[in-house]
Amino acid sequence: MKHDISFTINGEQVHLEVEPNKTLLKMLREDLNLTGAKEGCGAGECGSCTVIVDGKAVNSCMMLAVEANGKDIITVEGLAKNGVLDPLQETFIKNAALQCGYCTPGMLMSAKALLMRNPNPSEDDIKEAIGGNLCRCTGYKMKIDAIKEAAGQIN
Amino acid sequence: MKKFEYVKPSTLEEMADILQQYGDGAKILNGGTDLLVRMRDNLIKPEVVVDIKGISEMKKLELTEEGLLIGAAVTMNEVICSNVVLEKYRILAEAAHEVGSYQLRNRATIAGNVCNASPSGDTIAPLYVLSAKVKIYSKDGIRVAPIEDFIRGVRKIDLKPAEIVMGILLPKIEGKNGGSYYKHARRKDVDLATVGAAAFCNEGRWKIAYAAVAPTILRGHKAEAILNDLKEINEDTLVPAMDAAASEISPISDVRAGREYRLDMIRISLKRSVLAALLQYQ
Numbered sequence: 001m002k003h004d005i006s007f008t009i010n011g012e013q014v015h016l017e018v019e020p021n022k023t024l025l026k027m028l029r030e031d032l033n034l035t036g037a038k039e040g041c042g043a044g045e046c047g048s049c050t051v052i053v054d055g056k057a058v059n060s061c062m063m064l065a066v067e068a069n070g071k072d073i074i075t076v077e078g079l080a081k082n083g084v085l086d087p088l089q090e091t092f093i094k095n096a097a098l099q100c101g102y103c104t105p106g107m108l109m110s111a112k113a114l115l116m117r118n119p120n121p122s123e124d125d126i127k128e129a130i131g132g133n134l135c136r137c138t139g140y141k142m143k144i145d146a147i148k149e150a151a152g153q154i155n
Numbered sequence: 156m157k158k159f160e161y162v163k164p165s166t167l168e169e170m171a172d173i174l175q176q177y178g179d180g181a182k183i184l185n186g187g188t189d190l191l192v193r194m195r196d197n198l199i200k201p202e203v204v205v206d207i208k209g210i211s212e213m214k215k216l217e218l219t220e221e222g223l224l225i226g227a228a229v230t231m232n233e234v235i236c237s238n239v240v241l242e243k244y245r246i247l248a249e250a251a252h253e254v255g256s257y258q259l260r261n262r263a264t265i266a267g268n269v270c271n272a273s274p275s276g277d278t279i280a281p282l283y284v285l286s287a288k289v290k291i292y293s294k295d296g297i298r299v300a301p302i303e304d305f306i307r308g309v310r311k312i313d314l315k316p317a318e319i320v321m322g323i324l325l326p327k328i329e330g331k332n333g334g335s336y337y338k339h340a341r342r343k344d345v346d347l348a349t350v351g352a353a354a355f356c357n358e359g360r361w362k363i364a365y366a367a368v369a370p371t372i373l374r375g376h377k378a379e380a381i382l383n384d385l386k387e388i389n390e391d392t393l394v395p396a397m398d399a400a401a402s403e404i405s406p407i408s409d410v411r412a413g414r415e416y417r418l419d420m421i422r423i424s425l426k427r428s429v430l431a432a433l434l435q436y437q
Contacts, residue, residue: 001160003161019158020158020159020160020161020204021156021157021158021159023156023191042195043192043195044188044191044192044255044256044258044259045256045345047256047258050258056232056261057257057258057261058258058261058262059188059256059258059259059262061191062186062187062188062191062192062258062259062262063187063191063262064161064184064187064191064204066161067187067206067208110257110258128257129257130257131256131257131343131344131345132255132256132257132258132259132344132345133256
């Protein structure tokens with residue numbers, strides 16, 4: 001039986017009908033065409049599906065779509081505003097913090113959620129925030145540098 | 156995932172009725188970080204998924220004269236950030252911080268960790284040494300079960316049909332105390348414990364619990380007896396307790412480690428958790 005749900009996505013109000021056995025990740029990708037979030041493992045272990053729900057970074061493969069009802073969701077597609085990149089997106093590019101790009105939407109959202117709750121994170125805070133985001137290409141150092149630089153810019 | 160119905164009751168009574176109606180065909184959805192993995196792999200195929208997060212009292216994190224109630228839907232991150240947990244039950248915050256990743260901790264719950272009853276559940280070992288109890292609702296009334304009685308085996312808990320875990324109760328601690336949980340794992344994040352040791356000292360009396368070395372969390376009675384008799388605790392005087400730890404566990408070899416490695420690592424984990432507990436002792 002489909003459920004009617006309403007929620008905000010990247011600032012826009014959305015109404016959808018979803019089956020309970022669909023994850024938030026699948027709904028974002030298939031019903032809303034927001035393909036930034038990726039299914040790396042589908043089991044909450046790699047973080048490539050990370051989005052922000054009510055200000056908190058979550059693995060969207062570990063939430064049911066019906067649970068989005070009444071929530072405020074931000075995905076990577078919502079980071080740039082009017083064509084202007086988010087400071088995190090700028091510093092990721094500048095610091096070569098991505099190669100294949102597969103981990104990157106999830107990584108950006110973990111970083112964004114961090115800076116939303118802690119504008120001046122330590123290196124340990126950064127490592128804690130992205131500890132659940134796996135990257136096979138970069139070795140993580142450039143990502144940590146990029147996040148530090150973005151935090152510095154915002155302050 | 157196979158198709159199922161989803162319901163989100165707003166009272167415990169409503170929820171109990173649904174569980175009664177569907178029996179084994181109903182599964183409770185809390186954080187979902189264990190349930191969804193098993194449903195995705197079709198290990199569980201419920202007819203109905205009952206979301207507990209619509210019941211407001213499940214979010215309670217409340218200190219009373221009896222102690223601390225951690226409602227079933229309070230997330231790991233909420234426990235970690237709670238001033239009262241950090242001040243009075245710090246070992247639990249430490250252990251919750253070892254679970255999964257930041258994202259998972261925004262959804263996962265202590266109650267869920269307990270009900271999953273994994274042999275390596277990181278928050279469960281501290282609950283044993285804190286003498287935690289599980290608060291359970293049914294339409295017949297509320298009962299409270301000591302954690303070591305509630306967990307019966309691998310993924311086996313003493314929860315009857317149409318019973319709902321309302322939360323975890325941590326009794327009030329009197330006097331000087333300190334505790335620490337040491338998790339030995341292959342990775343810093345997103346890994347199960349290879350072995351774990353929880354150590355808690357209250358007015359000179361020690362409680363020890365081991366993770367990932369038996370079908371359930373195990374109290375370390377032999378190690379406790381030795382620790383309770385020690386006049387001074389340091390790396391040297393701890394050796395007999397470390398040996399006792401290795402002698403009282405029954406680890407298996409699995410994908411994470413061999414049996415012999417676990418026997419070695421429990422000695423070190425016991426030492427590290429005891430020394431860290433002493434640093435917290437006040």
